[in-house]
Structures are given as structure tokens and as C-alpha cells.
Amino acid sequence: MRKQIVAGNWKMNCDLAETDALLNDLKKQSIPDSTHVMVAPTYTNLQSAVRSLEDSSITVAAQNMHQSESGAFTGEISAAMLQSIGVDHVILGHSERRAYFGETNELLAEKVTTALNHNMKVIFCFGEELVDRQHGREFDVVKDQLKYGLFHVSESDWQHIILAYEPVWAIGTGETASPEQAQEMHAFIRKTLAENYSPSIAEEVSILYGGSVKPGNASEIFGKADVDGGLIGGASLDAESFTAIVNAFQ
Ligand code: PEP
Numbered sequence: 506m507r508k509q510i511v512a513g514n515w516k517m518n519c520d521l522a523e524t525d526a527l528l529n530d531l532k533k534q535s536i537p538d539s540t541h542v543m544v545a546p547t548y549t550n551l552q553s554a555v556r557s558l559e560d561s562s563i564t565v566a567a568q569n570m571h572q573s574e575s576g577a578f579t580g581e582i583s584a585a586m587l588q589s590i591g592v593d594h595v596i597l598g599h600s601e602r603r604a605y606f607g608e609t610n611e612l613l614a615e616k617v618t619t620a621l622n623h624n625m626k627v628i629f630c631f632g633e634e635l636v637d638r639q640h641g642r643e644f645d646v647v648k649d650q651l652k653y654g655l656f657h658v659s660e661s662d663w664q665h666i667i668l669a670y671e672p673v674w675a676i677g678t679g680e681t682a683s684p685e686q687a688q689e690m691h692a693f694i695r696k697t698l699a700e701n702y703s704p705s706i707a708e709e710v711s712i713l714y715g716g717s718v719k720p721g722n723a724s725e726i727f728g729k730a731d732v733d734g735g736l737i738g739g740a741s742l743d744a745e746s747f748t749a750i751v752n753a754f755q
Contacts, residue, residue, distance in 0.1 A: 508711045509727075510667060510734040511751045512543040512628060513741025514568060514596060524550040528557045530744030535752075536562060540734070542751055543628075544741065545596055548582055555591040566594035566628060569602055572615035584623035595620050596736075598630040598654060600673045610653035617655060621662050628667045629655055630715070630736065635674035643672070644693055651694070656701055663702065668712045669736040670694060675716025677738055684725045684732075687714045691731035720746050723753035 519527060524546050536542050545566040546554045554565045571581035587595065597616050602608045613629075620627050631650035633643040647670070658666065670690055672682050682690070691712045699707035714726055715736035726732055734754075740746040 507709060507733050509540045509754055510543065510711050510713055511540055511747075512545065512566060512596075512669075512713065512734075512736050513747050514545045514599070514715075514736055514738050515547065515742060516568065516601070516738060517547055518742055519546060519550065521550055521553060524554060525557060527742065527744060528554060531563065531747065532558075532561055534744055534748035536748065537752065537754075538562070540751055540754060543594060551587070551592050552590040564594055565592055566596055567592050568596050568599065570595050570597075570616065570620065572612065572619045574619070584619050584625055588623060588625070593624065594626045594628065596628045596630060596669075598650075600630065600632060600671055600676055604673070610650055613654040614657055617658060617666075621658060621665055624665070626665045626667065628669055628713075628736065630669040630671050632671040632673055632676075632716070638672070638674065643690070647690065647694065648697055651697060652701075660702055660706060663706045663710055666710065668694060668710060669715050670712060671715035671736060677717070679717055681717040681719075681722055681726070682714070684722075684729050687726055687732055688729035691729070695731055718750060720749035720753070723750040724755060727753050728755050 543564040543566045545568045558565060567587050570584050570587055571578055575583055598613045617627055633646040637643050637646045674680055675682050694712055695707045711733040713734045713736045714732050718735045718737050719740050737750055
């Protein structure tokens with residue numbers, strides 16, 4: 506049985522006081538046991554978020570980490586540092602990291618390996634750009650992102666991986682993939698997994714959709730057979746909107 510997951514990516518938003526306030530608001534909302542909820546505050550607020558959520562079922566994830574164990578990498582954060590403050594989930598490959606910080610599939614493959622070596626859980630993001638879809642190459646792009654960023658992992662590693670399909674043209678734009686477009690791609694991802702690993706791995710991996718999910722469209726998107734939840738940007742910055750999305754599974 507696949508896990509239903511909704512994760513909020515807070516990006517470079519919310520200072521310490523705002524993070525505390527948002528977490529306090531979230532803790533007042535009702536969250537069903539059937540859904541695994543995560544939030545990813547910025548680095549400086551991870552430790553306080555872990556403390557604030559100690560008695561809650563909500564998990565704290567990091568938005569990124571470096572591929573090396575330690576060393577002269579000014580401004581970077583390692584897997585061990587995250588774990589030392591109680592963070593064992595990390596988002597890797599977000600399209601903003603790929604676009605603004607030059608993260609390639611090959612670099613992401615290294616980050617995935619490091620995270621898994623530290624027994625961390627990876628939320629691996631990928632998705633085509635608008636130009637790819639306009640040229641009908643969205644399936645090839647997605648397949649390559651998976652092949653070169655992720656398909657070096659072993660079969661047993663898959664229990665530590667969550668996929669997040671995020672078409673770049675739908676992130677923060679107000680444009681959403683239609684539920685049918687999301688389902689079509691998610692089914693393709695599962696087929697690709699079955700071909701490269703096994704049908705049972707394909708069946709068990711949770712695949713989240715991300716891209717302008719809001720309370721008004723979440724239920725229809727999450728209602729599709731191969732969509733197991735969402736990675737939420739803008740709408741995760743408001744506790745009520747985020748909880749409405751968390752409760753949108755039919
Ligand atoms: C995201 O950044 O992962 C995202 C899905 O953003 P938004 O929900 O704002 O489109």
C-alpha cells in the first residue's frame with residue numbers, strides 16, 4: 506500500500522518568528538493519520554522546527570544538502586549536519602536548484618548516494634520545462650532525469666525514496682498540469698520504474714505531483730490513480746490552505 510504524502514516546501518520564506526507562528530498554526534489543524542505530512546523550512550529554522558514538532562506527526566525535511574561528507578565548501582550543509590539536528594528527510598533536485606544553482610542529473614546522483622549512505626529519505630524532484638512539452642519530449646526528459654539522477658540506486662534503496670514530478674512550467678506560475686496530464690506522466694514514471702527495477706517497486710513508490718496545487722484543485726489531482734500526494738510551494742505558507750490540501754484525498 507503506497508503512502509499518501511503532502512510536503513510543504515517553504516523555500517526562502519519565513520524568518521524564525523514567522524516559522525514558529527506557521528508551525529503553531531499548523532499544529533492546531535487536524536491532520537489525518539492516513540497522510541504523512543512534511544514541511545521544509547529554510548536551513549536556519551530547521552532545528553527550531555524539529556523541536557516545535559517533537560510531539561506532532563509532521564516531519565521536517567531540508568530543502569537541499571551537499572554531496573560531500575565535509576570539508577572546504579563554504580556556505581554548504583552536509584547530511585551529517587542535518588542528521589545531528591534530527592532531520593532525516595531531504596528534498597533533492599528541485600527545479601529551482603537545477604535552474605539557478607546549476608544542479609545537473611550527475612550532481613544529483615551524487616547527492617542521492619550521500620543521502621542514502623546516511624540513511625536519509627530523499628524526496629527526488631524532476632520534471633520537464635515548457636519548451637520540452639511544446640516539442641513533445643516531456644517523457645524523454647523525465648526518463649533521462651530519472652535514469653541519470655536516480656537509477657544508480659539499488660532495489661532496496663527505493664524504500665527510502667519519494668518521487669515528486671513537478672513540471673517546471675507549473676511551479677509558482679498558477680498554471681497547473683491537468684489531473685489527466687499529471688496521471689499520464691505518473692503512470693509513465695511507474696512504467697519506467699517497472700522496466701528498470703521491478704513491478705513491485707513501481708507499485709510501492711509514492712509519486713507526488715507539484716506545481717500550483719491549491720485547496721481548489723488538490724482533490725481532483727490527488728484523486729488520480731497514480732498520484733499519491735503533492736509537493737506544495739506557495740499554498741504551504743498558509744496553515745489553513747496547506748491543511749485543506751492535506752485533507753483533499755478522496
Ligand atoms: C514547488 O516549488 O515545489 C511548487 C510546487 O511550488 P508551487 O506550489 O508554488 O507551484
